[in-house]
Amino acid sequence: MRGTGVIRDMPEVTESEALTTLHRVFGYEAFRGEQEAIVDHVVAGGDAVVLMPTGGGKSLCYQIPSLVRPGTGIVVSPLIALMQDQVDALRALGVRAGFMNSTQDFDERRTVEAAFLAGELDLLYLAPERLRLDSTLDLLSRGKIALFAIDEAHCVSQWGHDFRPDYLTLSVLGERWPDVPRLALTATATHATHEEITHRLNMPAARHFVASFDRPNIQYRIVPKDDAKKQLLSFLRQEHEGDAGIVYCLSRKSVERTAEFLTRNGIEAVPYHAGLDAGMRARHQSRFLREEGLVVVATIAFGMGIDKPDVRFVAHVDLPKSIEGYYQETGRAGRDGLPSNAWMAYGLGDVVQQRKMIQSGDGDETFRRRASAHLDAMLALCETARCRRGQLLAYFGQAPDPAGCGNCDTCLTPPETWDGTVAAQKVLSTVVRLQRERGQKFGAAQIVDILLGRRTGKVIQFDHDQLSVFGIGEELAESEWRGVVRQLLAQGLLAVEGEFGTLALTEASGAVLRREREVPLRKEPKRPSTAGAASTASGRGKRRSKSAAAELPEELLPAFEALRAWRAEQAREQGVPPYVIFHDATLRDIVTTAPASVAELGTVGGVGEKKLARYGEGVLAVLSSLDGSGAAGSAPERDGHPVSGGAPDGDWPDTEPEPDDWI
Template sequence: MSATGGTGVMTQQDTVTEVGLPAGPDDSEALAALHRVFGYEAFRGEQGAVIEHVVAGGDAVVLMPTGGGKSLCYQIPSLVRAGTGVVVSPLIALMQDQVNALRALGVRAGFMNSTQDFDERRVVEAEFLAGELDLLYLAPERLRLDTTLDLLSRGKIAVFAIDEAHCVSQWGHDFRPDYLALSLLGERWPDVPRIALTATATRATHREITERLNMPQARHFVASFDRPNIQYRIVPKSDPKKQLLSFLREEHADDAGIVYCLSRNSVEKTAEFLSRNGIEAVPYHAGLDAGTRAAHQSRFLREDGLVVVATIAFGMGIDKPDVRFVAHLDLPKSVEGYYQETGRAGRDGLPSTAWMAYGLNDVIQQRKLIQSGEGDEAFRRRAAQHLDAMLGLCETAQCRRGQLLAYFGQEPDPAGCGNCDSCLTPPETWDGTVAAQKVLSTVVRLQRERGQKFGAGQIIEILLGKRTGKVIQFDHDQLSVFGIGDELTEGEWRGVVRQLLAQGLIAVEGEYGTLVLTEASGAVLRREREVPLRKEPKKPAASRQASASGRGERKAKTAAAELPEELLPAFEALRAWRADQAREQGVPAYVIFHDATLREIVTVWPTSVAQLGGVSGVGEKKLVTYGEGVLEVLASVGEPGADEPTVTSTSSPSGV
C-alpha cells in the first residue's frame, strides 16, 4: 500500500537545474523509514522524488492537495538526515496534537510556542540540543526572537520545512506577516535544505512563495489538485439555515463536518439553530475566548459526528480524516480559499460533499467589502479578480471540477468529472439578452430621468410592477419600464441580476449597494452582445441535486467502500476498542488507527502479530503498542465462518 494521503498524483513542473548537490543516503533508507514508522510499503506518485531531492540536500517547493501526504515529504527527510527537522507552522492550536500523533508512531517530536510555560520550553530546548528530537515544530513568530535563532544555531538541523507556505502571499486568505521574515533561514543556514509546502496556490502565488522565501534554486513539484471523492454542489440560496438542515438530515446524518459562515454572528446563530434541531453543533470564531475555542476544536478532533460552524479561522491543518462534508453558507472570497476549505473533507478518500448555498446578496456583499476595505487600488483590483473567479465557478454551466482544475493551471477532463452538480444534473441555459436589457434599462431610467440609484430589490419590484410603499413614494410606477418583467418570478429576476453582476454587466456602488452600469453594459443595450444565463431551479432545495442520479452515484460509491456485512461486527468492535484507547490517552481516535486501517485489518483478519504487521498503516511502534489488543478484539468477535473463536499466538516477529 502506498503512503497515506489524498488522491493527487504528483507531476513535476518548472524544474530548476540543480548544481553540486551532495549525494544523499540510499533510497532504501527512506523506504525503510516509511515502512518502519508509518507502516506503508511504497511512496505514492512522485512523493518519493520529493523526499529523495530533499534528503540529498536540495530545496523544494511542493504543492499538494489537502490529504495528499505533504507531511511525509519533510517527516521522512527529518528521520533519514542527521539532525532535527525544524517545521515552521502557523497552527499553534494543533501543534500538541501533531506531536502526539508523531510520538504515537515512535517519532521523537516536540514543539515550542506561546502556549508553553518556561519549564516546558526549557525541556524541549534541552532535547533539541542533545539531539534527542527528530522533529521540532515552531510558530513563525518565534523566529523573530534572537533567543530562538541562537538555540537553532547551537543544534544540528536536518531540514527546514515551511508548512502552509501560502501564508507568505500577501494576496492569500491566510496571510501571516511573520512568514515574510522566513527568507532568513536560507541566509543563516545556507547548507540546510528547505522545503515549502502548501495545498493551495495558483501559479502567481507559487511564484510569490518562491520569491519571498528566497528559494531561487528550489525544485518545484506540483501535484494534481483533483480530489475525485469530493462532490461539488452549489445551490441557489433561499432560506440557507433550513437548506443546510435538510442537506444534513438527508445526506449526512451523524457525520462530522464543517460549516463556514462569513460573520461571527452568523456562526453563532447557525450553530444554535442546528443544535435546536437535533444536530450536535458548536461555534468557532475569533470572538470566543481561547479556552472555548480549544475545547470545541478538541471535541471535533476526538468525537464522531460533531459539526463545527466556523469562520475561515478554523480548519487549516486539521488532520481529521473522516470529515464527510464542508458546507458554505456565504460566498468565499476566492477560489483558493474555497478549494482549501472544501479540501478538509474526505481526507480518507471516501465519498464526501462540498456544498454551498449562494445568492444575490452574497455577490453584493462581497463587492461592497472590496470597495470599502483597506488597501490601495492594486489590492482592490486583485481582490475583485479573485471574486470574479469565484463567481465564475458559481455561475458556470460546465463541470465545476473542470473549472477548479483549470483555475490552478491543470487540464480538466473535457467529458466532465461525473461527480459535481453540473455533471450529474446539467443546468439549462437560456438567452437572457432581453431580460438583461430590461434590468439595464431600468437602471438607466432611474439615473437619467430621476437622478436616482437603487439596489436590486427596488429594480426587481419595478420590473414586476409591484406598487410597494417605496415604489409609490418615488413614483416609480410612472416609469416606462414599470411592469415589463412579469414573465419571470422574483426569484428568477434575482438570478438574472446575480448573473449580470458576475459577468460584469452591472456593478455595485456605495454603502447601500446600489446598481450602476459598467463599460460593458452599452454593448448589451445596443444589442451587440448576447447574454447567456443559467436557468434558475423552480424549487431551490438543499438536497435536490442529490435526489436523482447524483444521490444514486454517491450511494453506489459509498457501498463500494463498505465492508461485507459479516465483517461489520469486527469493524465496529475495533472502533469501540479504538475509542477506549483514545479516551485513555487523551488523543483523537485517528491517532490510534484510521478507519481505512481498521477496514484492512478485518479484511485480512490477521491471526498473529507478524501478520498484523503487514497491514497498511501499522508501523513498528503501533504494532508493539496495540498488536495484542487488536488480536484480542478479533478473537473475541470470532472470524466469520469459523466454528468458534480461537485465540492464536501473539508473539512478536523478529526485530520488533
C-alpha cells in the first residue's frame, strides 16, 4: 500500500455505516484484509488502485461505497455476458442495480436511464466501449455519480494477457468528472502492469492497495504429461467427480477433442472457444453458471469475470503462456474459500510449441523478448524443486514463507534432484555433432533416438548411427531424456528454432560443454498407471460433489445435500445461478450451526436482511424436514407446492436471462 491519495469533499460518514451496510446487505460481520481501508478511503472520496486476488472480495470495495455515498456507482466491466448475472446477484441482496449494453432494446435502455436520472440505482454496469459514446457521457453528466469502478483494470495493459483497446480511453472519466473518486481493480498484475494501469488511467494521486496474492485453499500441482486426456480423466474421477470446474487448452481443436473425450467417458463437459458461434458460447456459459457439476473445456477466452464461487478445480492440459495468465485462470477455483485444485499436465512438447509460437509470431523483437521472459518465468514455475506457491508469490513481489506452503505438490512430495551435468553435455554434444559435422538441425525426438542408439528409419536415412554420440545415453530411459531436454530448454541451455521446432545451442551452452557450469535437474517422477482411467461410463450419472461436502461430519451431509437440492429448485424457478441464492460455504455454515429460528439464521455469514426475509422460512423448513436419523424427509408443502421461503416480488425475473458474448 502506498500513496496518500486525494480526498474530495464528502458529507461525513460514520465509520460504522460501512460496517452496518456490510452486515445488513451482505450478511458479514467484518471486512477482510485490506477491504476496510479501501472502503474507508473511497467513501471519503479518494482514488484507489486495488490489486487483490480472485475471491479476495474486490467487488465489495466498490459496492459498499456505492451504497454509502450519495449517487450511483458506475462499474466499468469488459464483459457484457455476465452483467445480467451480476445484477441478479445484487438484486437478490436488495441492491438496486442495473446495466446498459447492446443486449437491450430501446425501451429497456430507456427504463434504466430513467432509473439512473431519478436516483433509483445504487450501481450501474457499463461496458467500456459505451463510454466512447457521447450519448452515454451526456447521460452520466445529468445524474449523480457516487464513484467510478474500473474492473479488470489489467485490460489496460498492452503487454498483458487480456488487453482491451477500449480501456485506453477511460482516462476521460478523471478528466470529465475530477471530483468523483475512481477505483481501478484487478486480480493480478506485476509491478510493471501495476504502473501501466496507474499511468494509462491517469491516476497519479491514487492510493495503492496490494493485498496478498496467496490463495491458501488452492493446491497447486504439476504432473509430467503422458496422454494428458487420460491423466485429466483420472484426476477428475479420483478427486472431482460431480464437481464444477474449468479445463484450459491451448487450441480450439484440443478444446473440442477434450470435451468430447470427457463426455464419452461419463464426465458432463461442454466446449468454449472463439470459433463457436455466439449463441452456443452464451448457452454453454449460462449452463456453467446455472448448473452444478458441469465442466467447461475452454481456451483462455473463457473465465474473466466469472463469479461462480464453487469452481472446485481448474486444470491445464497445455502450458499457459505466462504466470499472469496462469494465476488469473487458476484463481477461478475456490472463490468461496473451500479446498480446490489447480492441476496441470506439462511436457517437452509444450516447451517446444511455445518457443516456436514466439519465434514465428507476428510481433516485433520487443514483443518476442517480453513473451520469452513471460515463458521463462512460467517454465521456472514448472521446473522448480521448491515450493510452487512461494515461486508464484515471489513473481508478484510478495515474500514467500521460507518453510513452504504445505499445500502444493513440491511441499507435499518434495522432488528429488540430481547432477545432470553429464547428461546435459551428451544432449548438447549431439546437437553440436549434427550441426557442425552434418550441417543439420533436428528436434528432440531425433536427439533422443540417437542417444538411445535406436536405428529408426530417420536415423538410418541420415547415417546418424555413424555419429560418435550414437548410443551414449542408454543409462536413461526415453522419458528421462525428454525430461533432460525439457529442463535444458527451461534453463536457457537449448533453444527452439524455425518452423519445425529444431534444437540449437545458446550462448550459455558453451559453459556446460567446457565443464564450467553444473546443471542440477529434477528427477522425473515415476508415472502412475492410468489403466482403466478411460473405461467408458465409469461413474456415469453420479453428480454428487465430493469437494463441496469436504470436511463436513458425516452426520451433517444429509442436511447439506437437502439444502443444495432446495437451492437448485429455487434457482430454477427464478432463472438465476444457484450461488445467487446461497454459496456452498454459507450452506456449510448453516448445517454446522443448525439454526432453530430466523433470528439465529441471520447470524450466519452470507445471510443478509433481504435473503433472510426471502429464504429464511424455506431454509428452516428444509432443516426441520430431516427425521431423527438425519435423512431428509419429504419437503413440506402448502397448497400442493413445496415451501420456498417467500414468494418472488416484482424485482425478480421470471425467465432465465440470456447472456451475450464478449465485447
